[in-house]
Amino acid sequence: MRIVTVGDNCMDVYLATGKAYPGGNPVNVAVYLQALGAETAYIGWVGDDAYGEIMIEAIRGKGINTSHMLRKAGNTxxxxxxxxxxxxxxxxxxxxxxxxxxxxxxxxxxxxGFQLVHAGIWGHADSYYPSFKKRGLLTSFDFSDHLDSELVQTLMPYVDFPFFSYSQDDAYIRGLLREAKQRGAKVAVATLGENGSLAFDGEQFYRQGIVEVNVIDTMGAGDSFIAGFVYGTVEGRSIQNCLALGAQTAAKTIGYFGAW
Incomplete structure (x- = not known):
């Protein structure tokens, strides 16, 4: 299984302690996918500062292909x-x-050269999605909680697996998932925090609860869920099984500080 993620990275700096952890949706998704057993690569830019070096070394240290990570003059x-x-x-x-x-x-x-490409709302990769789809790639995209972004309308024909962040299972989110499916998605998915997750494939809705754990830090929970779901999808698992794998992967992430 070969998956590439594209776009934003950032150092998450915890104000109370001053400690900094590598993160960013595409980076996190790549790290979690690699841990699940996928072969992953990440494409993005970092600065020529100390954080840039830390970011590259941390990602490479997780076994991810960093051959297309570039250092640019400026700040990470x-x-x-x-x-x-x-x-x-x-x-x-x-x-x-x-x-x-x-x-x-x-x-x-x-x-x-990969089976699936993933990016997110902050990553400046959305304009390339028509090209990705034209080339026959599977695509996933994290819209996060930007449910009213115009990209939800314009990008959807090119996204097989859109992910949204919301709070509960209600008429609004079900309507949004239906709309995403109508616009071209294969399966539309919403993470609902402590209320689990929801998916729609055009025929029925699928519900999944959370895996109960002792929560240390919720950083990366949504990204790790996406990784679990995407991994299951590329592996050919059922939608319900993909939701369950997403929940299990998220549960591991919230048991420690930082995304990974």
């Missing part, structure tokens, strides 16, 4: 994180060199 992206109980709250976000991120023709060819 940073997100300030505050802990409220055991839940993380995001503060200021400095996009750094990733603000100008783009893919070269060679990098697009590199992506074609």
């Amino acid at each position: 992206a940073v997100t300030d994180v505050e802990m409220v109980g055991n839940d993380r709250k995001f503060g200021d976000y400095d996009e750094g060199v990733m603000a100008a991120f783009s893919l070269t023709a060679e990098e697009i060819e590199f992506v074609q």
